[in-house]
Amino acid sequence: MTGEQKAQLRRVRAAILGNRPDTSASSTLYPVYVAVIAAGTYGVPATQQLFRSIDQKWLAEHLQTPAAAIAAVVLAALLLTVVRFVGQVHGPVVPPLPYLELVVASPMPRKVTLARNWRLSSAGCTFGGLLVGLVLGSGGAITNMFPPVVMLPTTLGGALLGVFVAEFWLRGQLRGQPGTAPPSTSATGSEHGASMRGRRLNALALLDISGLKRQSASNVTIGGAVLAGDLRTVRLDAARPTTSARRVRLRAGGPLMVIARRDVLGLRRAPWSAVFGLGFTAAGSAGLMLSLLSPHTSTIAPLVSLLLCHLGFGTWCEGLRLHADNSGTSRLLGLPYRDTALAHLAVPVLGWTLTTVAVSAGLSLAGLFNPAALVWALGTGALLAGTHLMAAFRGLPPIGVFGPQAGVLSMIFWYSKPLLATLLVGTVMAAWAVRSPAPLSVFAWMLILTTGVFAWGLALVGKRDRRS
Amino acid sequence: MLGRRAAALAEARESAAHVLRASAVGLRIDESVLLMPTDVSLSGAECVVLRGPNGSGKTTLLRILAGTVPPSEGEATLDGSPVDERHDLTRTAIAALIGAPATYRDLTLVDHLVLIDSTWGRVGAPADNRADEMLELLEIKHLAQRFPHELSSGQQQLFHLSMVLVRPSSILILDEPEQRLDTDKRDLLTRILLARKAAGSSMLIACHDPAMTEALADAIVDIQPA
Numbered sequence: 001m002t003g004e005q006k007a008q009l010r011r012v013r014a015a016i017l018g019n020r021p022d023t024s025a026s027s028t029l030y031p032v033y034v035a036v037i038a039a040g041t042y043g044v045p046a047t048q049q050l051f052r053s054i055d056q057k058w059l060a061e062h063l064q065t066p067a068a069a070i071a072a073v074v075l076a077a078l079l080l081t082v083v084r085f086v087g088q089v090h091g092p093v094v095p096p097l098p099y100l101e102l103v104v105a106s107p108m109p110r111k112v113t114l115a116r117n118w119r120l121s122s123a124g125c126t127f128g129g130l131l132v133g134l135v136l137g138s139g140g141a142i143t144n145m146f147p148p149v150v151m152l153p154t155t156l157g158g159a160l161l162g163v164f165v166a167e168f169w170l171r172g173q174l175r176g177q178p179g180t181a182p183p184s185t186s187a188t189g190s191e192h193g194a195s196m197r198g199r200r201l202n203a204l205a206l207l208d209i210s211g212l213k214r215q216s217a218s219n220v221t222i223g224g225a226v227l228a229g230d231l232r233t234v235r236l237d238a239a240r241p242t243t244s245a246r247r248v249r250l251r252a253g254g255p256l257m258v259i260a261r262r263d264v265l266g267l268r269r270a271p272w273s274a275v276f277g278l279g280f281t282a283a284g285s286a287g288l289m290l291s292l293l294s295p296h297t298s299t300i301a302p303l304v305s306l307l308l309c310h311l312g313f314g315t316w317c318e319g320l321r322l323h324a325d326n327s328g329t330s331r332l333l334g335l336p337y338r339d340t341a342l343a344h345l346a347v348p349v350l351g352w353t354l355t356t357v358a359v360s361a362g363l364s365l366a367g368l369f370n371p372a373a374l375v376w377a378l379g380t381g382a383l384l385a386g387t388h389l390m391a392a393f394r395g396l397p398p399i400g401v402f403g404p405q406a407g408v409l410s411m412i413f414w415y416s417k418p419l420l421a422t423l424l425v426g427t428v429m430a431a432w433a434v435r436s437p438a439p440l441s442v443f444a445w446m447l448i449l450t451t452g453v454f455a456w457g458l459a460l461v462g463k464r465d466r467r468s
Numbered sequence: 469m470l471g472r473r474a475a476a477l478a479e480a481r482e483s484a485a486h487v488l489r490a491s492a493v494g495l496r497i498d499e500s501v502l503l504m505p506t507d508v509s510l511s512g513a514e515c516v517v518l519r520g521p522n523g524s525g526k527t528t529l530l531r532i533l534a535g536t537v538p539p540s541e542g543e544a545t546l547d548g549s550p551v552d553e554r555h556d557l558t559r560t561a562i563a564a565l566i567g568a569p570a571t572y573r574d575l576t577l578v579d580h581l582v583l584i585d586s587t588w589g590r591v592g593a594p595a596d597n598r599a600d601e602m603l604e605l606l607e608i609k610h611l612a613q614r615f616p617h618e619l620s621s622g623q624q625q626l627f628h629l630s631m632v633l634v635r636p637s638s639i640l641i642l643d644e645p646e647q648r649l650d651t652d653k654r655d656l657l658t659r660i661l662l663a664r665k666a667a668g669s670s671m672l673i674a675c676h677d678p679a680m681t682e683a684l685a686d687a688i689v690d691i692q693p694a
Contacts, residue, residue, distance in 0.1 A: 236573075239573070242573055242574040242615055243615065243618075246576055246614070247613060249576075249578060249596075250575065250578075250579035252594075252595030252596050254586070255588075257586075258583055258587060262572075262575065262583055266572075269574050326570030326572075331569075332569055332570070332631050332632065333584060334588030334589060340587075465554065
C-alpha cells in the first residue's frame with residue numbers, strides 16, 4: 001500500500017466516522033482480552049480434566065508413534081476442508097454494506113480497501129490458533145503428560161495452523177463467488193513465486209463486489225437471526241442453493257414411500273451431507289459399542305461417541321427440518337402433518353441401522369463384537385430420532401429467554417435441549433449399563449426414557465401443527 | 469395402509485359435491501377489524517369471485533373459508549361442519565393458494581408435483597405422467613428440472629398454481645391467481661379454470677382482473693372495507 005493510498009483510506013475512515021471517536025482499536029482488543037481470560041479460566045482446567053480422564057500411559061505411548069502424527073495431519077486437513085466450506089458461505093473479508101457500496105465499489109484498488117478486514121481476520125485466526133496450542137500445552141504440562149518445554153511447539157504449531165486456517169478461509173470465500181477462478185490459477189499465475197503476502201493481496205483483488213455484498217447481507221440477516229434466537233433463518237440463509245443432480249427425478253410411490261424417496265433424493269443432491277453423516281455416524285456408533293465392552297472405559301468415551309452420533313444422524317434429517325420449516329404455509333401434501341414428520345424419520349433411522357450393523361460387522365472381524373452392544377446401539381437410534389424431532393420442531397425460543405434476567409446461557413440451554421437429551425440419557429444409561437450387574441433392567445430404563453424423549457418430540461410436532 | 473386410506477378418501481370425496489358457506493363471517497383482533505361480517509355460499513360447479521379494494525379483507529375471508537384462520541364472529545362451514553384445515557374432510561375437499569405455498573429448496577418443479585400427487589395416494593406411473601401433464605398444461609414443462617429459486621416471479625406463480633391444481637380437490641380457493649402473469653398466461657389460466665369448472669369443481673377466487681372475472685364468475689361478492 002502506497003503512502004498516498006494510506007492517506008486516502010484515512011480520509012475515507014474519517015468521513016465515515018464523522019464526529020464519533022474511533023473505537024476500532026478497543027473493539028478489536030476486547031475480544032482478545034475475553035479470549036485470554038476464557039482460555040485461562042475455562043480452557044486450561046478443561047484440558048487438564050481431559051488429560052486426566054485419559055489413560056496417561058496409553059496416551060504417552062501413542063503420542064510418539066507415526067499413527068499419532070498421521071492422525072494429527074488428517075485432523076488438520078479435515079479442519080482446513082471445513083474452513084474452506086465455511087468460507088464459501090461466510091468468508092474472512094466481509095465489510096459492512098455501506099463500506100462496500102461507497103468505498104470498495106470505488107476505483108481504489110480492492111486489495112487496499114479490503115486489506116484491513118483481511119488483517120483482522122488473519123490476525124484473529126493466528127492468535128486463536130496460538131491460544132489453543134498454548135492451552136493444550138499447558139494442560140498437558142500441568143498434568144505431567146509431557147514436560148513444560150512442549151508448550152513451545154504446541155503454541156507455535158497452533159499459530160501456524162491458524163495461519164493456514166485464515167488462508168483456506170479466504171480461498172473458500174473466493175471459491176464461493178460464481179465465475180471466479182481461484183488465485184493459484186489466474187491472478188497469481190502472473191506473479192509466480194511471489195510472497196504469500198503478495199498472493200493474499202491478489203486474492204483480495206479477485207473478490208467481486210456482488211459476492212461481497214451477498215455475504216455482507218447474509219451477515220446482517222444471520223446476525224439479526226442469532227440475536228432473535230432464530231436458528232432456522234440462520235440455517236436457511238447459510239445453506240447454499242441446491243443445483244446438483246437436477247436430472248435425477250423423484251419417482252412416484254405410496255405416501256410414505258415417496259417421502260422416504262424424497263429424503264434420499266435430497267441427500268443425493270447434497271452428497272457432502274450424506275458423507276459427513278455416514279462418517280460421524282460410523283465413528284459414533286463404533287465408539288458407543290466399544291465403550292460398552294469394558295466397565296473401566298471412561299465416561300468421556302460414550303459422551304463423545306453420542307455427540308458424533310447426534311451430529312451424523314442430524315445431517316440425514318434435512319427433510320424433517322424442511323418439513324418443520326414449512327409449517328404455517330398452505331398445505332398441499334395429502335398426509336397429515338404428524339404422519340409426514342414421522343415418515344421423514346424413515347431414512348435417517350434406516351441409515352443409522354445399516355451403518356450400525358456394518359460397523360458391528362467390522363468390529364466382529366477385529367474380535368470386538370458384543371451382541372448386547374449392538375442391540376444397545378440400535379436402540380440408541382430411537383433416542384436420536386426423538387431428539388431430532390425435538391430439534392426440528394422446537395420453533396422459536398420463548399420470550400422469557402430474552403429477558404434481562406435470562407442472558408445468553410438461557411438461550412444456549414434452550415437451543416441445546418435436544419443435544420443435551422441425547423448426551424444425558426445416552427451417556428448415563430451407557431455408563432450405568434456397562435457397570436450394572438443387571439443390564440436388562442438398565443435397558444428397560446433406557447427404553448422408558450427413550451419413549452419419553454420421543455413423546456416429547458411428538459408433542460412439539462403437535463404444537464407446531466396446531467399453530468400452523 | 470395409509471396410501472390406500474388416502475386414495476379411498478380422495479376418491480370418495482373428490483367426486484362429491486360440497487357446500488362451502490360463510491354466514492356473517494367476520495374477523496376482529498382487539499380494536500382492528502380485518503373483515504366486516506360477510507356472507508358467501510358456494511356449491512356444485514360454481515365460481516364465486518371476491519372483489520374489493522386492498523385491505524378490505526378478501527384474503528382474510530379466503531383464509532377463513534380454507535380453514536386456516538378461525539373467524540371471530542359468524543360461522544364458516546363445509547357441508548355443515550366448521551371448516552378446519554386440520555380436519556381430513558377440509559383438507560381433502562379444498563385446495564387453496566393463499567400466499568406462497570411451501571416449497572423445498574432441494575426438489576425440482578417436477579419433483580414437487582410428484583411428491584404432492586403421491587401423498588394423496590395416487591400411486592404408480594400415472595402420478596409421474598400427471599406431473600408432466602400439469603407442467604405442460606401451464607406451459608412450464610421446459611422448467612421441470614429447475615429448482616424453485618431458479619424461477620422468475622411469473623414462473624413462480626405458475627409453479628405455485630401447478631402445485632395446487634395437481635392435487636385432487638373439489639373446491640379451489642385462489643387468492644389473486646392472475647398476479648405477476650402476463651396477458652397470455654392470464655388467458656391460459658382462465659381457460660384452465662373454466663375447464664375445471666366444467667368438470668365439476670367449485671371455485672372461490674379473489675381477483676382484480678375484469679376480463680378473468682367476467683369469464684369465470686357465476687356470482688360476484690363485493691367486500692366492503694371496514
